[in-house]
Amino acid sequence: MKTFSKRALLRASAAPAILGASLIATAAFAQEAPQAAEVETGDTIIVTGSLIRNPNLVRSTPVTATTADQIELKQNNTAEEILREIPGIVPSIGSAVNNGNGGASFVDLRGLGSNRNIVLIDGNRLVPAELNGRFDLNNIPLALIDRVDVLTGGASTTYGADAISGVVNFVTKSDFAGMEANIANQLTEQGDGHYIRADLTLGANFDDGRGNVVFSVGYQQSDPVYQGDRPFSDVSIDSFSGLGGGSGTGTPSRFTNVNTTGADSITTGCGLTGQPACNAVQGNRQVTAAGGAFRPTSAFDAYNFNPFNIFQTPFERFNMYGAGRYEVSDAVEVYSRGIFSKNTVSTIIAPSGAFGISVNVPLSNPYLSAAQRNAFCAFDINPGAGYTPRFTQAQCDAAATAQPTLADGTANPDYRTVTTTLSRRATELGPRISDFTTTFFDYRIGARGGITDTIDWDVAGAYGESENVQTQQGYWLNSRVRQALLATNTSTCLTDTNGCVPLNVFGPDGSITAEQNAFLNANSQIITKTSLAQVKGTVSGDVGFAAPWANDAIAFAIGGEYRKYGASRESDLLSQSGDLGGAGGAAPNINGGYEVYEAYGELILPIVQDKPLFEDLTLEAGIRYSDYTVDGGTGYNTTTWKAAGSWTPVNGINIRANYSRAVRAPNIAELFAPVNTTLTNLDSDPCAGVAPTQNANLAAVCIAQGASAAQLGSIINDPAGQVNSTGGGNLSVGPEKSNSWGVGLRLQPAALPGFSMTVDYYNIKITDAITFPTPDDVISACFDNITAASATDPACTGIRRDPGTGALFGEAAVVGGLPQTLSNLGKLATDGIDVQLNYMKEVGFAKWSLSANGNWTNSSTFQATPSSINRECVGLYSVNCASIQPKFSWSVRNTLSFSSVDLSLLWRYIDGVKYEDGDAFVGTLDGKEVDFNRIPAEHYFDLTSRFHVNDEVTITMTVQNLLDNQPKVVGNTIGSTSFNSGNVYPSTYDALGRRYTVAAKLRF
Known part of the structure; x- marks a missing residue:
């Protein structure tokens, strides 16, 4: 027998036990139980968490696995959907939100951040999608996925930096032969959200089994589901008042520096009593619906942006996957793999506009009414010291028709302009649409073979790009x-070199013409490119001898790895300038990269086997040294290591423990992104409302941050709950460090055939975390003790306000907002328990299969700096705790398999959560008592019927969210925009409602 094939057979014979150690929660259904059979035909076993391809059968690191069969029963369309529903995984950015979605989907293990884990295919890295180093789950070829392994805890020793919270490993089907075609069609009960998926996979063995090739193509397309098409989300609700909320930029226009007492004539204006009377009549004012005068603004003026937003982003994907292997000789096999995909994701949000920008308006503007002109003229420019109008009535009247220059070309003294802050929604233009088109490829080629009958070598190189x-x-x-x-x-405009069309923002909704809009808007483009080149070589196997009291030989792996990352963001001039109204700030160019050389080793040492109370005692260890070189920065090196062990006193009982030291290197965005002002979320500004007029110290702090004395008392919170934030990368940041450990118990008693259970405790702590303070951290540092706060304290003066309104939101080029500076001062920690259970039993008329996964998260804390709050986020939601992480969550699948039919019911549970501060709205909404401070526990049920028509054809019908549960409404301003959207949390709670899927599979 050939040397290489002999090793392959040895691996295949061990497959069922290895997979059992991973506790794959799957059932044996009517068609076949292909998991072990498929592995037996392959030449390699993918063991997530180890570089050793033939390790001891009982592993010390728990792995949760989801099989292709479970994916088929659930009818998941994307990898993100698969991972989103695994207990212990916190929803990250994905298809359920549009504002903040950059066209990609990510995974967040344990709520430690989507940038603190690695996504793998067959144990290998792929090129990331963006500058934060995250892989886009949209590029996973689901048709070829055999199972999905999720390993919790530090895995940097095995896979290199970034695997602080763990890894997600998509294992593909090996040695596929034949043809398989899949088509699935999904629709919501409301008749929207149409989703179609089709895949075709071809594979063949050749040359008497020495080689195999497989090729798969796929297509997916989804339609949008608008928030306006669901009753709970058609109107934006303020989370703290329960009133209609939305954006402060709406229609008709809102202006600052306006005095309504001058609407008819400028006589006494505010009177002679000073600022208090002036405050009552000047400040933020909105054009009346008729467009003829100004009136005070109120919460009811907030613009309802919800109907334009979406719960299911429009998505189209073409993907291809090809792999092949061939035994060149008895001891050498070459192999290759290539992935290509092209995805287009469209994010749709409410119309653009002028979002609180400073403008100059001539008093002779043709669209100004007389009342509006008088209100601008009557503005008190010296509040608190008597009434001084901006212009007298005579000056105002003379300016009404004045041109900038006289007939002789000299400046006209009667021509006057006023400076005001304008907020006006471009409702006549239509929604803002961003199309994200991603082209991704990643190719890998390598060779492997045998040095001896028990020692292998494997050398491979890979290169990938994403645009x-x-x-x-x-x-x-x-x-x-x-x-x-x-x-x-x-x-004509006063300056007209580009076809300028004068703009009417002084009338009611509809006053802006198509010609005006055509001049005002233009498309822009941002291109993000990433690349990853890698070379890896490993020697692994066993040394040919065992410890004195053991039977299995000592196994090892040693090797080296090289990776080079590059990434850039290239923005056109419009995107760089921040000139786009409502784009959330500028998108400056970024370019950077780094490379790393690594050496590593792993060891599995069976100590005692087949002895009383020591059926098996095995130790594991590993170490990795990494040397980093950063473009334009200083280099550094890191050492990670792991130690683990498992003890099986008797058959059916296994106790395991592990400890690891892991690191995460800073990504390209954290290193190279320039300082920039964008948007974040904040529910309450201490300088808003009347508070500054009642506290002199608070007033001084607000003024030191850029507000004027005249604005105090009229500063408002953004109705959309958004404020500006300034931050950027830092070449000085270094690696994060993590210590994680776990202990677990695995039971598979012989007295209960078909039953297995694992219980595992995990504990992960991260120090020197690359973080920035939360919005409330920044506010607390200045305002928590306002009676003692100093107007010169850097924690206060670092906050910058709009000089035109005093608010924390406005034009990014003018309003710095909250400083959120990146540093290595953070700490994160989490711990909890995972439980997995499988049971299979013949019940006479059918085979019953039970699989269950559950998670209890005890704690998940985050501290941005030593002076920040050590914030707990388990079971809480707020702008500081972005996505929801429940205390308890589980999924339980019960399946009855008959001769040709499977009936399966999946029960998913999400524990109740509450608002972090507990001061959200409580009252009556639409005739119902509501409490936005809590979201009760949720139960979802999915029902699947699968019919095996014959050996070649399977029909699957699934009803997701069988009871049509609606998400709990908590308003639009209680959390981060990327997760709190449409008055709910749509990435955690189903916003689409009941859905029906019909799928067909053909196998030949």
Whole structure:
């Protein structure tokens, strides 16, 4: 027998026990139980968490696995959907949200951040999708996935840096032969959200089994589901008032520096009593619906953006996967793998506009009414010291028709302009749409063979690139709004080198014409590119002898690895300038990279076997040394290691423990992103409302941050719950460090055939974490003790306000907002228990299979800096705790398998959670008593019927969310926009409602 084939047979014979140690929660259904059979035909066993291909059968690190059979029963369309429903995994950015979605889907293990885990295919890294180093789950070829392994805890010794919270390993079907075609069609009960998926896979063995090739193509397409099409999300709700919420940028327009007492004439204005009377009549004002005058703004003026937003992002994907292997000789096999996909994700949000930008308006603007002009003129420029109007009535009247220059070309003294902050929604233009088109490929080639009958070598190289092109359309340009307002007639602007059309923002909704919009908007583009080159060589096997009291030989792996990352963001001039109205800030160019050389080793040492009370005692150890070189920065090196052991006193009982030291290297965004102002979330600004007028110390702090004395008392919270944030990368940040450990128990008693259970405790702590403070951390550092706060304290003066409104939101180029500076000062920690249970039993008329996965998260804390709050986020939601992490969650699948039919019911449970601060709205909404401070426990049920028509055809019908559960409404301003959308948390709780899927599989 050939040397290489002999080793393959040895591996295949061990497969069932290895897979059992991973506790794959699957059932034996009517068609076949292919898991072990498929592995037996392959030449390699993928063991997640080890570089040793033939390790001891009882592993010390628990792995949760989801099989292809479970995926088929659930009718998952994307890898993100699979992972989102595994207990212990916290929903990350994905298809259920549009605002904050950059066209990709990620995974967040244990709530420690989507950048603190690695996604693998067959144990190998792939090129990340963006500058944060995260892999886009949309690129996973589901048709070829045999199982999905999730390993919790530090895995940097095995896979290198970044695997602090663990790894997700998608294991593909090996040695596929034949043809398999799948098509699935899904629709919600409301008749929207259409989703179609089709895959075709071809494979063949050749040359008497010495080689195998497989090729798969797939297509997916989904339609949008709009928030306006669900009753709980059609109107934006303020989480703290229960009233209609939304954005402060709406229609009609809102202006600052306006005094309504001057609407008819400028006489006494605010009177002679000073600032208090002026405050009552000037400040933020909104055009009346008729467009003829100004009136005070109120919460009811907030713009309802919900109907434009979506719960299911439109998505289209083409993907290809090819793999092959061939035994060149008895001892050498070459292999290759290639993945290609092209994805287009469209994110749709409410119309653009002028989001609190400073503008100059001539008093002779043709669209100004007389009342509006008088209100601008009557603004008190010296509040608190008597009434001083901006212009007298005579000056105002003279300016009404004045041109900038006289007939002789000299400046006209009667021509006057006013400076105001404008907020106006471009409702006449339509929604903002960003199309994210990602082209991804990753190719791998290698060779493997045998040094001896028990020692293998494996050398491989891989290269991948990802290019994401974001095309933004439907955006006003701030510069053109300013240009179009500088007009004294309805035909031409005062500066007109680009076809400027004068703009009417002084009328009601509908006053902006198609010609005006055509001038105001332009498309823009941002291109994000990443690349990953890697080479890896490993020698692994066993040394040919065992310890004195053991039977299995000592196993080992040694090797080296090289990786080179590169990434860039190339923005056009519009995107770089921050000129797009409502784009959330500028998108500056970024370019950087780093490379790493690594050496590693692993050892599995059976100590005692087949002895009383020591059926098996095995120790494991590993170490990895990494040397980093950063473009333009200093290099550094890290050492990670792991130690683990498992003890089987008697058959059916296994106790295991593990400890690991892991690191995460800073990604390219954390290193190279320039300082930039974007958006974050904040529910309450201490300077808003009347509080500053009642506390002199608070007033001084607000003024030191950029507000004016005249604005105190009229500063508002953004109705959308968003504020500006300033931060960026830092070449000085170094690696994070993590210590994780776990202990577990595995039971598989012989007295209860078909039963197995594992219980595992995990504990992960991260120090020197690369973090920035939460919004409430920044606010607390300045305002928590306002009676003692100093207006010169850097914690206070670092917060920068809009000089035109005093608010923390506004034009990014003007309003710095909250400083959220990156540093290595953070700490994170989490611990909890995972439980997995499988049971199979013949019940006479059918075979009953039970599989269950559960998680209890005891704690998940985050501290951005030593002076920040050590914040607990388990069971809580807020702007500080982004996604929801429940205390308890589980999924239980019960299946009855008959001769040709499987009936399966999946029960998913999410524990109740509550608002972090407990001061959200409680009252009556639409005639019902509501409490936005808590979300009760949720139970979801999915029912599947699978019919095996014959050996070649299987029909599967699934009803997801069988009881049509609706998500709990908590309003739109209680959490992060990326997770709290449509008044709910749609990545955690099903916002689509009951859905029906019909799928067909053909096998030949």
